[in-house]
Amino acid sequence: MTEITIKSIQFQKEREASWLELETILEKVEKKGVRVLTSEEIARLPILNRYALSSLSVARSILLDQKLLEYLESLTQRAYVAVYGLQSRRFSTIRDFFTIEFPQIIRNYKWAFILSFLLFAGGVAVGYVTTMQEPDTFYTLIPQQFSDGRGPLASTEYMRGTLYNEGGKTITDELLEFSMQLFSNNAQVGILAVSLGIFLGLPVAALLFYNGQILGAFGAAFHMHGLSIEFWAWILPHGIPEIGAIIFCGGAGLMLAQAMLFPGIYTRKQNIAIAGRKAGIIIFVCIALFYFAGLIEGIFRQVVHDVSIRYMVATIQAILFTLYLLFGGRNQKVERKNERRNN
């Protein structure tokens, strides 16, 4: 009889216990998620993960047991998914989107949002001026489903009526229905604006400009009926969050366009992913803004008819938003775990 020591068998014996411990924890996570783990297990998981990874690294270079290698690969894959693939602290992450990340992104990419604003404002100016000069432009620009009977040719009473509810539905019904329709319509526009960003920004610019034109045309139409003040009183309270959100989404789209065209130090694909995730945060916050705008529009239509109150609310919003964008989340870092690159 001769003595013999096979490294891999030795290797396995020494480490089996830890691998088995990791397996048990992984079984639990895979069945029910991270929440069923005790705090001890949660602390052990990353340690065992690194242990298994180092076992795999070593095994790959000095062992010849195929099954063992397959086992270790499976173990480390499962551990990777458990450590990096799962969400924790979901709600505080979402809260951070609003309080820290959104304003930071706006500030870091000011040019995109300023450009977005200019495109929209340009559209408003053009829409307004052309409709004033040539009222028929209104009907070319705005499809009938949208204009709903309003326009330069409608009667002044009708126009005034659209600014205040005089319909027969109960308050709650009208409120909800209206808000929801607006919300979903606008959300779709916002989503479209962002998604189009990956197509190099031109469609986004067009979309922004066009939406601006619509607003400008309406402004002109109401002006022609002498209802300017009432119209803007109606628009501004919900318009600030709503138009703001459209501009933000447009800006996010432009951000994506820039990521595609000018990658900088990262590869194009990496850059798109970085910008894409930022755009995701923008759209998330904007959807909340759209919802908020929809609610305000519904409520104010019903309940608040006083023009000066409407203007006051609009002004307060404008001030608060400006402060938020300028100072929100300044000098705060979002806590990130397990990131290898800066993004």
Next chain:
Amino acid sequence: MNDGIIEYKNNRKLHKLVTPEGVELPFTIANKGERLGALVLDQIFIYILMLITFFAISSLFTLSYSLRNVLLYLLFFLLRNFYFITFEIFMDGRTPGKKILKLRVINIEGGTLNLSALIIRNITREVEVMFPIALLFAPGEFAELGILGAAKYIGIIWIGIAGIIIFINKQHRRAGDLLAGTLVVNAPEKISINQIDTVVESGKENSLSHSFTQEQLQHYGEYELQKLEYILRNNEINSDSFKLREIADSIRKKINWSESYESDSLFLQDFYKAQRQYLENHMLFGKRRASKYEKMRG
């Protein structure tokens, strides 16, 4: 990232993910059929949920008709738009459809899967999947979103390109995946350590009945060792004494072994152990021999 070379294993594409600890882990990329299957399953679930909601709300007679309409409208909207994203957020990157087909979403760069990534990859699904479908069936709806004249056609082409991305991309990523930096992979196989039957009989790992000389262990490489491992693990073969004799004889001839052995099975096991120790010891010094046709390298 990928240098453009696609590696395969069992006819499936692999992605060699690099974990934050710096180790390369291969993941099998989900193929187009699986992704489509998951999508179809999810759509079916959405419709079922919509049906249930419809009946549930319609039966609430205490509420007014228009209020029920509003609720329905709202819930349908939420269902359609938030089904995917809610599940992906709360079920760790999986929707019910993906879970059934054992697929997962991971960060292609190897870091944490961010919430913002899940958000953006679901947002774009509207543009990639729903819009082209809506376009086909209801082109009039597009007027509402205000794409006028020539711009309308350009817009349609742009959107069409988004839908095609998944067919062009080598890793089966769709536009949403590109924007989010994600990849859809097959969930890792679950193997337990207890399932690994040792090639070597336990208790006998440390001993050989006879010893082999250096010279005798220099005829074969890793490839042959793996074949021998397979034979020893394969119950069909190792209960067939004729096959065993054949294999043992060919080895004995090659290495010039003349002593007698208690059994062929024992001979093969001992030779396996000795050969494995020999090759692994050399691996420690960085020297490897791929097969009997090659020299030891390193």
